[in-house]
Amino acid sequence: MKIKNHDALVSIGDRASRELVLGIVDDALNEVDGYRRISGIVRVEGDTLHVGNRRWDLSAKQNVYLIGAGKACNAMAMAIDHALGERLTRGIAVVKIAEDTDEFSERTEVYVGGHPFPNQAGYEATQRVLDLVDGAGPDDLFIVVVSGGSSALLNAPIEPITVEDEAITTEVLLTSGLGIYEVNAVRRHISRTNGGRLAERIRARGAELIGIGISDAVGKPPTGDIGEPDPNYASTPIGPDLTTLDDARAAIDGHGLRDRLPASVTHFLDTAGPEQETPKAFPENTYFVINTLPDLAEAAAAAAEARGVTAHVLTTFLEGESRDAGTFMASLAREVQANGRPFRAPCVIVSGGETVTHIRPGTEITGHGGPSQELALSFALSAAAVPGACMYGMDSEGTDGTSSAAGGITDSTSAARAAAAGVDILAHLRGHASFEALEAMGDVVMTGNTGTNLCDLNVLYVPAAPSQNEGTP
Template identity: 40%
Template sequence: MTPPELLRHLYNVAVARSHPAVVLPAHLPAPPQGRTVVIGAGKASGAMARALDAAWPADRPLSGIVVTRYGHVPPWASGCVPPLASAHDAASPGEGAPARITVLEAAHPVPDEAGLHATHAIVAALQGLTADDLVIALMSGGGSALLTLPLPGWALFDEQDLHRQLLRCGASITEVNTVRRHLSAIKGGRLAGLCGPAPMLTLAISDVPGDHLEDIASGPTVPDPTTCADTLAVIDRYGLALPAALIQQLRRGELETLKPGDPVFARHSARLIATPQDMLEAAAQAAREAGLQAHILSDRMEGEARDVGKLHAALGLQVARHQQPFKPPCVLLSGGETTVTLDAIAQQTGSGGRCSALMLSAALALQGEPGVWMLAADTDGIDGHSEAAGAFITPDTLARAQALGLDARAMLHAHDSGHFFEALGDRLMPGPTFTNVNDFRAVLIR
């Protein structure tokens, strides 16, 4: 395999290891005496619903509604089986089998009317439950935008404005979700409170650094340890513009979420079924099978995308030039979620996402270093406002860009990394992968 082919292979292995068809069936409980109702939200929720439907006994009651991003509904006949999953690992439905769980689509990363409609439908599905029933919640990254129910006195427009502010301010995902949980009528454990006497099992695919359940889809079905005071601190730190009345409600603690120990969670449990560490370990094993030493740097690297790109480049240079702290040939792997702080101009003219921005910054730092290749891509198949998952860089990236008349530094400054890698033909474009375990990064040194 060429270096880019090897990097693509490692990405494919990481994604396949995290696919719901592979990881979900082993976590399913025995059917209850009564009904089983499935709810969920996130980029992976469609595939999670398909995998659950396929694995659930055909003679046991099953119904429900989940919401996923537009274009992320897998085909019923084949969507449960990822390309690199072996047949004995993956649940696959029978040909032509009817779906028992409805999969709706809505907008991400900013909520829309379809998301509001889907949320109301999910709430309606929880009506009339008994202690003999069971609710299974399927949560994954992206659910914060897809599951949307504005606070009393707020409208969808207000929630859309909040999401836009959070996207461009540069806050970490933990800070962003602290705000989302408190300024929502459905997040921060509130959805769990609608299940009445029925027990609930949350199955979650983590796309957040640290794998905190309250941060996955902003924790609609789990306790929230953060407070209104924490929310106010984030609002002040990033200068978010919110109505004065809402700020006063936060100061009075009127928008507090459900906390650990709340009786609502007495019959609830939650499990992580796929994490960034899982996908990194799978990629590391694949690299070793290809004859390379593999080293996992971290599953939770955060920060501004440009800075994280420079860090990966610096590590690649140290290994390439000094054989420290590892000897080549080897691959360095990391996961996590970076941020990109946008200005008003970039919001209108820029192209790409955090992975392509990280790659362009790394290319500039490497300056064509021989023997170093890199890949950064989002495991959901979509990098920001882009049709690509991410991008590759090679030792000749800057030279080829210069031959095309591209100014790499200017395009990075203009948040236009997407157009940069599109012109080079170095984007990774798998399409929706139907899972989401955050960003995957690999530095190959030969």
């Protein structure tokens, strides 16, 4: 199972509801696991490399290299490492968390970088990646696997910007209420690897690139046939960048961040010319997308239906403040159970997207947590009015915000259990200490690396009212 503390989570609260929700999430995560998805489309037969519906003659390649970066990189890079076997010359993977279950060959080096904030270890690993690329030639092939988080893990700021400057910039951007497009516009333009610049460097050596990615961008359609190359692949270190220098400048000035960012960053963006714009096209590369955000929501809905519960995908565009989203979900559950609108109970309601936690300057941070945990904790405040209702909010890659938790699961008993444990939910929300609150309530969910990275997944179960059904799913 992906959920490590499953047994403890279903031993309290609305047990049947929690068992149902956790089972749905576990099945969905297994369905979109990066190792499983890549292994289904990549294989080597003799001298032929098959990736989906395309083929490459390995006898014409001098070296085959693997580069991986991202929060789902463990599973993705392992799949390539295992598929290529002795055909792999060398691999480098930069991950967020190294797991005991990771099994790489001696040909692949694994490094742990920093996320969400870039660090020196990630910088040093990135230098090894750049050295590998710079030593390549026109007869070499790079297979690059990337997922969300690669911007921080594969970090090499443009000089004289330092790693510390880049980390400060990332923290300011992520806590100031910016949308992810605005955040990326800044991060990509101060990096030597991000925003397509790694692919640009590979192209300069004349080497060939096959890119395999997980897209965590809100708004992407479901993948469909993952064995067919994606002609519209964009962003990450290996794809064309859709943001511009002007976007980066507008993000900073539009949110009044100039005085909060390092001078090296603002000076570079103010003085950068057209020659320092990120690349906008790579027609020579072949890209595959193995997962997009709607895939996970659809997998969760299918898992619910397989259990005999009607499921609805409410949205895969959920954005905004996390605690507000949690309040909305509780209101939705109440309407469903009381009035059968917009869906009839019992039912499962699935949503995906990327909500945010806006930490205003001067806020006293009293603990740890992340957007998904704040959503689940906020849901608990109002869920007591909906007997049997249960909500799991998770960051699908397995770590949420500044904590090691994947998210939180709360139900109609959570508020009472919080009070019994002496937990003031509102105070913990104000202090952005959702992890500590959920841990005391027994509602924090632990997974470790899940093998994917598709932003947030929220699964809400609403049983029929007790007078109609005693709450058993």
